[in-house]
Amino acid sequence: MQDWMNEKISLITSIHDNIVGGEAVLKSPFSKNRYVPITYCDYIASGKPLKFIEDYLFEQVLPTYANTHTTTSFTGYQTTHFREDARQIIAQSVNAKLVNSNQSNHSNQSNECNNVSSLPSSFESSTCSLCKFSKLPSERQVTDEDCDVVLFEGSGSTSAINTLVHCLGVRERVLLALSTNNENEIPIVFISCAEHHSNILPWRESGAIVIQISEDRYGNINLKHLEQCLIKYSSNNNNFNNLNNNSNNNNLNNNNIKNKRLLIGSFTAASNVTGVISDCDSICKLCHLNGALCFFDYAASAPYVSINVNPSNDPIYHKDAIFISPHKFVGGPSTPGVLIAKRKLFKNAVPTRPGGGTVYFVDDRNHSYTTSIEEREEGGTPDIIGSIRCALVFKLKDTVGPSLISKLEDAYRDRAFETWSNNLNLIILGPGRESIEKGGVKKLAFFSFLVKHGNSFLHHSFVSLLLNDLFGVQTRGGCSCAGPLGMEILGITHEKAIELETALMESYETPISLTHLKPGWTRLNLNYFFDDETVDFVVKAVDFVATHGWKFLPYYIFNEKSNEWMHRTFDINSTDNLSSIHEDFTNFLQQHRKKLTDVTFENGKLQFLDHSSELHDMEPNTIHNYSDILEDAERLLTQSIELFTQERAPFQLSYEHEIYRLFGDEKFKFAKKYGHLRWYLLPSQVLAEIRNENILNTTTTISTITISTNTFNNSNELREETNYLVKPKVYPTSQEYVDEKLMNQCTYSSGQQHSNNTNSAQFKCPFMSCKWWILSGAVIGSVTALSLYLNRK
DSSP, X not given: OHHHHHHHHHHHHHHHHTBTTTTOEEEOTTSTTOEEEOEEOOTTTOOOOBHHHHHHXXXXXXXXXXXXXXXXXXXXHHHHHHHHHHHXXXXXXXXXXXXXXOSOTTOOSOOOEESOOOOOOSSOOEEESSSSSBSXXXXXXXXOTTSXXXXXXXXXXXXXXXXXHHHHTHHHHHHHHHHTTOGGGSOEEEEETTOOGGGTHHHHHTTOEEEEEOBOTTSSBOHHHHHHHHHHHXXXXXXXXXXXXXXXXXXXXXXXXXXXXXXXXXXXXXXXXXXXXXXXXXXXXXXXXXXOEEEEEOTTTTTTSOOOSSOSSOGGGOOSEEEEOGGGSTTOSSOOEEEEEEGGGOOOSSOSSOSTTSEEEEOSSOEEEESOHXXXXXXXXXXXXXXXXXHHHHHHHHHHOHHHHHHHHHHHHHHHHHHHTTOTTEEEOSSOHHHHHTTSOOBOSEEEEEEEETTEEOOHHHHHHHHHHHHOEEOEEEOTTOHHHHHHHTTOOHHHHHHHHHHHHHHTTSSOOOGGGOOOEEEEEOOTXXXXXXXXXXXXXXXXXHHHGGGGGGGEEEETTTTXXXXXXXXXXXXXXXXXXXXXXXXXXXXXXXXXXXXXOGGGSOEEOOOOXXXXXXXXXXXXXXXXXXXXXXXXXXXXXXXXXXXTOSOOOOHHHHHHHHHOOTTTOHHHHHGGGOOBOXXXXXXHHHTTOOBOSOEEEETTEEEEOOOXXXXXXXXXXXXXXXXXXXXXXXXXXXXXXXXXXXXXXXXXXXXXXXXXXXXXXXXXOHXXXXXXXXXXXXXXHHHHHHHHO
16 A cells, blocks of 8 residues: 555656646746746646656657558558547546447447447448438447447537537527427526536527526535426426437437427536536436436546546436546646547537548538548547547546545645635635535635725736736636626626626727726636645745735736736836836836747758747746745835835826726716726725825816716725625525525526516517527528438428
């Protein structure tokens, strides 16, 4: 046992030491010669490359690289088998059951379902996309439909989900339901409020009715609400085998489907914002008992949790499809997405991406597609090296072991909560320490947080930038592509959301953009291969910014066009006060960043101009010790306060001018109408507070433009309206709150939202009725399928 653990520790240490860029540093604006090491905490967005994986690819794979789709040349043979090895490794990792396709092409016997992969046959039956019949006998069963298929799909989970939407024929089903005046047969998709946009928008754009399941008290998917919705819509669906007995590729003509409404549950396996882990088994059981297919998006959680698509011999727990973004694994950059799904789902007559490698036969008039799912749905030259890299990162994760990963990350998560829960300025969004300790929720070491000051907040982009500039900690500011969850955890009510959207739409065609009113958060994660020193450093850095970050705001200026913060430009020559501050760091970054346009192939080799030596200088000014970096931040804080409070201060900030830049002049009336939606603190407010000055309730003229301003006195009297929009949700909530949310849940139907509460406001498409809005969207997305349908009728 001790040897086993030593091997695991050695491997984790090796991961830490092999991260590409692990020794990289960045230049800080808080000194002309201050450099700090980069501490990357943005693995939720994307992983980092690993040297030993890249070395293997460079030394063992690339020398014999060739295109796949052939085994007659040695390089084609080796590369093709590398890629199929990758498919097998991933299948074994998630317990997917692949099909043994070594049997005769014309066998009427169902292929055996097992865990042994083999190369897909190029000579299987196929269905002509122009004719009304199969090229080979249609009664032949190609596969055991309870087996799985592993597909490599373009850009992460996004591509995987879009492929499955096409293969299920959701748009075609919508067309069929509307053309036969059977709107009750439009497919229904159940999602949670925690979904990434990639698991929302494809379903909405398909024309399906999308129903959002609410949270329970602790932030989990509300199983009671899910069950109620499933029962309500599954009364005409006797089982979840709608597709099982359909051997005809033409799903539009099949009576078994035609008379049944397609129900789908598509849920995140863990939130990419809060890290809350879904109860996949319970969700799967509820969906299957009520005639629904069940899919899970593992984009955020796959690097950290065990994945089992066939967890028992009982099919009720088998996942019909899962979506994975391997680029989020450590070692995973430049990998394709992965779709793992039951073979019974692939009934589409036309591949998602018709092209090379997808066909059985093509002549000047007709063409036929192969029925090998892997070949049909991986058209064109695939990301071969990315697929091989994908298998290696899965194998690495499995060798470390999901159970050990969970133990390490749980310890880091709890260590962070121990410090951060005592900082009143730091608001962790979603379920926190109390919910975990009560056993109400399981949570990854993901943290999305706000930094509060008085009644206002620091802008999330500023918080992320300050962590970068002071400490080199790499985080991400924004909404994490999870808008519905953002509204929930930020406490933005339905009415406020309408008001915010109205402001955004009203300013859309004016020179003034009000997108700066959109709220967000700063996000990071603590990865299992971090060492103790790194975890402690990140925890203390965030704690420092939450406590003192607001005092650095006058160094920055908000770019209302890009919604990003920039370093303020200082005139160093006019004063000695800023000798330790870079005078124009934003311009410095633009000049000294690495540029692909600097690469040339002159003099018979690749050359490039290195503008970045000052930006990435390693010698001799890098602060390598974490304790020294934290101490230096304290020193900079003291210097900054002294600088801002000097009588002969180096700069003045105008609150009126900041408001003018954000909301425009009086003719737009945006400041008066929507100023109360601003939730973040401005540099001028901070400078006034540090200097103990007042911003009085006056009318100030700037360049003949009249602007009304509001009162600001001190930290306890910040503008009242800045506390209007964002009121973070506290977990666990009361049961009364949960019940109230249930009453106001919305259903999305391509251009419309329908609330369960008849007194709630409804969004309606201003152009056309729901029916024709869905029909037009489906037609645009399904021209080929519609032609097929009409021809076959």
